[in-house]
Amino acid sequence: MLERPSEDEDISLMRLKDFNDDIVNRFKALESTPLQDLNLKNSKGHLSPKEKQLDTELANFLRKFTKLNNSIDTDDNVNSSSNNVVKPIRGREFPFLEPSASVKPYTEQELFLRQLNHSSHVAKLGANISNVYFPSNDIHKPVSPQELSIAKLMAAGVHLGQSTALWRASTQPYIYGEYKGIHIIDLNKTLSHLKRAAKVVEGIAERGGIILFLGTRQGQKRGLEEAAKRTHGYYVSSRWIPGTLTNPTEISNVWERHEVDFFDTPTGRELTQNEQISIVKPDLLVVLNPTENRNALNEAMQARVPTIGIIDTDSEPSFVTYPIPGNDDSLRSVNLILGVLAKAGERGLENRLLKAKAAENAVESDVTIETEAIA
Secondary structure, eight states: OOOOHHHHHHHHHHHHHHHHHHHHHHHHHHHOOOGTTOOOHHHHSOOOOOHHHEEEEEEHHHHHHHHHOOSSSTTTTTTTTTOOOOOOOSOOOOOOOOOOOTTOOHHHHHHHHHHHEEEEEEEETSOOOOOOTTHHHHHOOOOOOTTTOOHHHTTTTTTTEEEGGGGGGGGGEEEEEEETEEEEOOHHHHHHHHHHHHHHHHHHHTOOOOOEEEOOOOHHHHHHHHHHHHHHHHEEEEEOOOTTOOOOHHHHGOOOOBBBBBTBBBBBOOOOHHOOOOOOOOOOOEEEEEOOOOHHHHHHHHOOOOOEOOOEETTTTGGEEEEEHHHOSSHHHHHHHHHHHHHHHHHHHHHHHHHHHHHHHHHHHHHHHHHHHOO
């Protein structure tokens, strides 16, 4: 049981507090006094051996005290005849700090400084985290098909299929096994099929083809926009309009048309009447959720447009030209696959621009040679 301090103990604590405050005030007054005003040499006079010993011990104590508290500094270059006189500091690191009394708790300023000092010593301790999977990089910093690995596919959850009750028998070659009521997709098949599809996207982008990305599920629009920007293609993130490919005279006639060169820059040439009414269709259709876009796949087959689709264990792989077995329900899985395809298309676009630039330079050099020959 705790006992309350007696009245004599309270008085002794108050006296001790007053004594400490008086000592602190004297130190502060000594610190604020310039060194030339102290006149320490004349104040010492002739010192006895005991006084010299006491003066040396006091100077050593003050030097040790200053190193521990950093409130005053010593001058090591002063001559030994001055007996290492203590030199006050002109400025402080925290001039507006109000220290609390020894018997009182720390103030908010002191607690903040203690926490700051503690964090400066221990904040950098611990292990360094490396090789971490960030889902946002699948959209903004996608990996190339050469950098893709099974570990990255597994981290994105591409191997997770549908429930065994929804299994479609035509996806049997893509299934690795079964675990807790769901099918596990073979990532070796996913990796090989994804690299094959990336080659197709790269080739079409290099030849100046039109790539159309289709994804109608919630959350896929952001990835579709980035993929279309990288490949200079187009995307559909809302409902697929029936007849877009099979009935273009009614659907695509309202679209504005213009001619572009190999740099995807409008030439400004006025199109003829036949060019205005000609059928415009994509050279490749990439479908992120084929199960919900069966009409788009049927139209692509009728219009003879090659397709790439993410095939889950409940989808039909024969509906797409280049199936990619994988999880089409997870945004991480879809964004990873879409990012790899977009990166491949971006590489094909860069190759096309390089070839167009080289051809343009060759034409300019030929014109220059002919001009010089005529001159």
